Amino acid sequence: MHRTVPSLPLAPSVKVKLINAGFQVASDLTDMRPLQLCKEAGISQEEAVEVLQMLRDDGQPHQQRAATESLTALDLLHQEQALGSIVTFCSALDNALGGGVPVGKTTEICGAPGVGKTQLCMQLAVDVQIPVCFGGLGGKALYIDTEGSFLVQRVVDMADAAVQHCTLLAEDTEQRQALEELTVEKILSNLFLVRCHDYVELLAEVYLLPDFISEHPEVRLVVIDSIAFPFRHDFEDLSQRTRLLNGLAQQLIQLATQHSLAVVLTNQMTTRVSNGQSKLVPALGESWGHAATQRLILHWEGLRRLASLYKSPSQMEATIQYQITVQGFRDAPEEPRPTSSSSAVSSPSENHSKRPRMEDLS
């Protein structure tokens, strides 16, 4: 073992004492007994026992871990495809997202009040529970509500509509069997709610998430609605806010990757004035823009509700239309459009891609 002492996971003061006593590499420590180490390095007996214990645990699996740590890109691709995604029941949005809200990543949903962020979150919390044979994940959801806008009456509407939707789709026996277990009560019982009243409670909740997920390994979705609300007042020192938000973002992405779940955060909009013009931008500052893997901005355009995929590592930027019905988050109704005889690639692609199509330019 050629691991150097400074790289070991020990308390800094212990490491300093070991280095001063002359231990440079981990192999120097392996043959020591606790009392010996205690006297030579000047650390307490407890600390010596801890150091040797840690080395013993570290030793064996370390070599094994080193061998499996490198993965090929093909392995990663398979892993990612196996993770799946959560459908939103709005097919246009699912297509734009590449199947749905991806598992293993953090997605941020920004929008003005009333545009549908909470509706989308509630819809995802219901949709994550769709059984695997219907194309869903069959998982549970944890909803962290900081605004108090989670009203269970609405979730009942959505759960009911989801069950009906699956009933219409059921074809083979496996699906019909799964449908028997899929009731509104079952969906409600798999949706956990926590209410956080300020940012300290939110921070506490995120620290406790790993334990919660270990107790409930079927959880596939964590929603924080909204992450902006508790952080937008009370902060004299904005740099502390940035630090806390960055810490939160890191913890959440770690959670998403380690436990294979989707993390969805909602953010508010604020006005920014530049060059005498004001526009609506996502709240929480510029540095927060880098926090989430994907960013979806919901906005109004007249009477239409549009969702723009603003930032994504794997998908193209796109804007699609959606609507909120009694059943929940759905596709916008088809508008009758006049068919144009000029271009062969007409209606479906108009909404999806902002990139100019090369064929049209010829």
Next chain:
Amino acid sequence: MEWEQLDLNPRIIAAVKKANFRSAKEILCVSGPDLQRLTRLSKTDVQRLHCSVAAVVRESKPVTALQLIRGECPVLEAGHRLSCACPVLDGLMRGGLPMLGITELAGESAAGKTQFCLQLCLSVQYPQEHGGLNSGAVYICTEDSFPIKRLRQLITQQPQLRPDLPPALIRSRRFSDNIYIEHAADLEALQACVSQRVPVLLKRGLVRLLVVDSVAALFRSEFQADEAVQRSRHLLAFSNILHRLSHEYGAPVVCVNQVTDVVDGPNPGRCDYGLVGSKVLPALGIAWANQVMVRLMLRRLPGQVQSDSRSSATRKLEVVFAPHLPRASCLCGVWEEGVRGIPDDHSDLQPQGSS
């Protein structure tokens, strides 16, 4: 904070005390590596410390939505709403005002907002089975003085408004005794009222409805056009107090808001909330809108509505946004006994240009 109550190795507790940490908040606001540096503890120790402090801060474990709907967690989900004292309006709101959160009522002057609020102050005093909360209301006036004559008229006309209630019940209520009126002439007075006097009334259970009529008046008058940032900050602080009070005591908060004119056309820098073609929008901008859970707008329409051969100017009560309500509206009128909705099958199909 008593560190001994944490289920941790005494060594960790000693390190925390030595590093001068006083409260759970301080521990949670410091990141893992920073905490390691300050307390000289190892990474696993710091993780354990964070987890046990977090467990103390978090009051209750996650509950399932099924438990909520079954009424097993009344703190999180009360299971009932505050009735608007009219079955048509209650139908629009799916039961009435939600217990937790701020409900905003925006509209032009003389639209009927104060009438609606007075009606709620009476409705809250009935027992729960009749849509009330068996408690009183605090009415904070910032614009005009409290319309005491109108309140007296509404009280005498309660039997007409609520024919569904037994007359003995209505007679037994001492309505005026349970409405606490506050006047706030400036922002300082408003802050003092909401942070000191109102919590006392809520704590004693004397009131379970808070009405602020109106929010816009003081915030628009005390801040100049270029002081938008300060206004936002004060507005956020104020709404935060209301939000906390609402959640702590399970009391609905109703805020009356004014409207601003829309002079230019659709502006991408301003959120219209989908109110296309409307000549007015609720005031105080998006900073305030972010704090509101249910937004209602009350407009006056041309024409009259009839009820028992009495007529009133037509009003339209519209749900602009709410987590549990669709965009819908209904016509209503203001009569002697109060605000009543007009049952109409086509209440949400409005002729164009009526607003």
